[in-house]
Amino acid sequence: MATLQDRFNINSQLEHLQAKYVGTGHADLSRFEWAVNIHRDSLASYVGHHPMLAYFALAENESIGRIKYNLMQKMLLPCGLPPEKEEEG
């Protein structure tokens, strides 16, 4: 959380701007959450770059459409179920 001091300075606008985007992080982000973001970004990036899809398709011996579908499906839980929240003091 922002301290009292920088709540009023120009940088507060920057942080506000950053917070509007999905995928940005903060000081209390867990390893799991960060990894999920990384994975989703990566998957989205693969789907967005056709040469990447073609490469994966070649390597896995699947159709490009299937690869694309698989990647999209993976977006749902890219790293598995979230770990149990440990209560911090």
Added chain:
Amino acid sequence: MADTAPSQPPQLANGTQRQGMSLAGPAQFDQDLYGQDTPYGGYVPSIGVTGDDEVEDDRDRALPNRKQYTASAATLSDLPAEEERRQGPDPTSRRIADRQDQYKQRQWAQMISPARNDAFLMGDQTPDANSRTYADVMRAQQLARERDNTLQNIADKRKQQEAEEMAGTAAADRERPTKASLGVAPAAPMAAPEAKAALKKRGNRWDQSAGADAKKQKVSDWDAPEATPAVGRWDATPGTRDDGATPGRWDATPGATPGAGATPSVAGSRWDATPTGTGATPRRNRWDETPTPGHAGSDATPGGWAGGETPAVGATPTPKRQRSRWDETPMGQTPAVGATPAAGAGMPLGMTPGATPMGGLDMATPTPSMLQPGATPTAEQYQAMRWEREVEERNRPLSDEELDSMLPCDGYKVLAPPPGYEPIRTPARKLMATPTPMGATPGYQIPAEDRGQMFDVPQELEGLPELKPEDHQYFGKLLKDVEDEQLSVEEAKERKIMKMLLKVKNGTPPQRKTALRQLTDKARDFGAGPLFNQILPLLMSPTLEDQERHLLVKVIDRILYKLDELVRPFVHKILVVIEPLLIDEDYYARVEGREIIANLSKAAGLATMIAAMRPDIDNIDEYVRNTTARAFSVVASALGIPALLPFLKAVCQSKKSWQARHTGIKIVQQISILLGCAVLPHLKALVDIVKHGLSDENQKVKTITSLTIAALAEAASPYGIESFDDVLEPLWKGIRLLRGKVLAAFLKCIGHIIPLMDAVYANYYTREVMFILVREFQTPDEEMKKIVLKVVKQCVGTEGVEPEYIRTDILGPFFANFWVRRMALDRRNYRQLVETTVELANKVGCAEVVARVVEDLKDESEPYRRMVMETIDKVVRDLGSADIDARLEELLIDGILYAFQEQVSDDANVMLNGFGTVVNSLKMRAKPYLPQICGTIKWRLNNKSAKIRQQAADLIARIAIVMKTCNEEKLLGHLGVVLYEYLGEEYPEVLGSILGALKAIVNVIGMTKMTPPIKDLLPRLTPVLKNRHEKVQENCIDLVGRIADRGAEFVPAREWMRICFELLDMLNAHKKGIRRATVNTFGYIAKAIGPQDVLVCLLNNLKVQERQNRVCTTVAIAIVAETCSPFTVLPALMNEYKVPELNVQNGVLKALSFLFEYIGEMGKDYIYAVTPLLEDALMDRDLVHRQTAASVVQHMSMGVAGLGCEDALTHLLNLVWPNVFETSPHVVNAVTGAIDGCRLALGPAYVLNYTLQGLFHPARKVRETYWRIYNNLYIGSQDALVGAYPRLADEGLNTYGRHELDLFV
């Protein structure tokens, strides 16, 4: 003092200003004589020696100064200072109440009603007798209406009587007065006191209702206000209808003996059972008795009831109502009835009526106006009291000790006062008496140390802001010292709130902030009641100022959020206070008011809002209805129009009173004004709700309905014509039948609907309405005129209306009726007429309209000429002058020249613009007129009046381009020479215009052809640069810059250097445009004469103290570097960094920052050169060094991205990076920028590696900073990071590996 002296102090070479002694100005201490090292050094030179600022400053007057003569305290307090000032609005005052006009001042007459019952909270329980329920409020409202009706009737009656009397006296000239007319005469004056008594008695009703009788009211007829429409009831009485009604009511009065009135609690006592005063026969005198015809007749005259008072006149004034609802329910004993006008006969209700006219109404929170007279003094009284005390203190008799110290001990004897002597104690008389010699001599008095008089020191409160005198009535309690333990919980709470409110109202910003936060946080603990009971009276204070109101409104806003549903009982109270904001003249106050009401409606809910405001909808006071309508529109915008529609529908169709319908329709109007095009989805519903108002029997309802439909159409424009189908017919019928105000409103409505129509319909309807409009062209009514103009404009602008039709049917009467001198006098008429005429011209063409008005350019009235000129200006600008024929052209130029020469008023812009527009639009066709125009200009340049000279010069600036187009270069050159000769002009305004004209000429004929030659012109401009007048500076620097840009070679380098020095001063100018022009000029000059000398001059300027000057200098250096290539500048600049002076070094860095910003990718050649310097700066102890160096890195890296300078940038990023933990916002900003720049130049993967170090650092402060940088990186290059993320090891059930990236073919 010195800086207020009119002339500029002389400017010395070193740039400092010397304070001169002014002969004419106020006296001053001579610093040389009274400097700190003289024996008089102890004197404070800042004390005003002129003495005029001592009068008001009371706080500094703790010690007595010499005696002054003044009026007695009694006289002073009698002075109607404040009261008189309050009479008219005083726009300069900070107090809100002082600035308001009469209508807005009605806000102070509103009362904060007591808290209301919260129906939601109660559930099925019966509300307790003390809280006001909706029914109570409605009943009160009904009573008020009742009273108003009655008073109205009385007034009508009296008027009628007077009329009759007049007729009677007229008749008396011919014959003897009849008995009837005699009977009338004495009755009339009696009505007045009766009415007043009724009015005052009314006020007491609520005081009594608190008693046990409150419940009994329930059974009375009053309880069903809806069921007893005012008119309907009286209608039930047969016989004389209107005027019979009132006396009928009053008939009961003479009947009721004081005794009967005084015992209103006799159960079951019926009005009709009360023995009549005159009735010797106590017969059951029922109202529902059939009246004898004779009685009914006499009933019409008030003689009947006047007889009740004076039995001699009226023989047997038996009440003779046929049948009224009054006798259906027994209700005599309720005080409510006792308080109704029936009490007028003087029922002793045990209250002094009208001590405070609006007071007694059970007020949980008294309004200040009620408090003022008795409880606490006003500011003025406080002042007067202070005076009195002071005078008393000064004139007190000398004590024995004082006499002892003054007089020698021996040789004197104390004499006993003569017998019977009484010392005079009253200060007023003492003032009259001969003053003692001590006091009379205005010599110096040794100030006494402490004589125990603290009368002027305001009581200090521990940790609280100062109390203003007018605050005492609200915060007086805080002055009392009390032990906290002795206070009850409620009192403690009250004190606490009071303290915080005082801090919010008068405190310093930090005090205010904490108090506001505490109030917000604890709002629910305090409860709504204690909070609002203190805040709202403060807001009703007549001494409230803007700032205070803003703060208090803010408090309400904040606590509304917290209190939420707890606010319900106070909704009406808050509304009473906030509604006036909605009609405030200050925009921000209106916005604030809207915000509060919107929040209030969200907190309290629609039902509560409606319950709170419903009674006000048919309030008899127009002010209340107006503000309520506006508040309702805000509720609608907050909760959505659909939520409010059913209610609005019911209100607009109210059968009970026209006021309710009027307000309901007005709400719709306000909604459409407030919401604009957002009404579109509900347009049909809204129109349906109000449409029947067009055929209402009440004129006001009709008017507001058509205005509302107009507002709806305006808001919906250009859509939604289908919603208005239903209203078209009544509107069309209406405009044929109606006259006057209502017609105006109907026309306005049509004027707004026609633009929504299809072209065909618009044409048809325009023709229909035009015939009425043309008839109304002749109206003498101002309001009608404005509306007609507006409607013509709307209709004419519509697509389907043909030019031919306008030409034949409209133009003639339009110009005949509207283009008259009188229209130019009123600002609004003027504007409207010009707009409408321009609209007409857009349809029928330029020449048609111009030909009709051109003659009027020679009219003898100047405002009228100006109106003509403005119209021609706009028409020609819109449509060009192609269709103006030769004859018209001649007339036009002739007229314009006449109008231009004849103008005397201050506002010359209209004429100049018009002149410029017309001449420019004529282009080549203007050639024959140019010699004449120039002759006029030349002649006028020589005029004695400065204004005429200025106008002439301004005109040259406007027509220079046309003169060039017409190949009149010789003439231009000639004008240039003439202007050159006038450069000695002493009026700065004129000089500025002359420079502007020269600039225009130079621009069009070029540097080489310019006469006088540039080499003569520029040296003449150098001294003008010294001029401090803004207009002169701006025009001069533009001209010099232009010459430097285009014709620098005509002037020797030495002259340019001289100009450079002059320009440095211009960097101090207030206007940004001047500073910008100046730095650009530096660039041009440097380009012309080489950067070396200019640079030296600029680098030296980095040493000056003034920040703005230094900043501008650095910009100038950067511009010079940009225009003359960086390598000419960088060596000298970097050399300057060696100067061990903070300002200079920072200036150099700043210049580098601008430089790299301007040169962009050219920077790649200079990166390695400046890197050592930046290294040093980034490691400097001074924060500003690092900050500025970081911004250099930012601009540099962005310029060279992709140009292969990664090695240097990596090195610099390594030096920037440690600064990420700086806290100063400017440094953070610069460092973030530098890192962002490096992201571009080095690639995001590179920067990601830096950030990975700290994303999961154990210290939160580190993590926060690093995540901020990471987020910036992520937003900037999200996709590019995919390949750079680190491999994460799997953990338990979660797989973190990105296996796709491991694939290999």
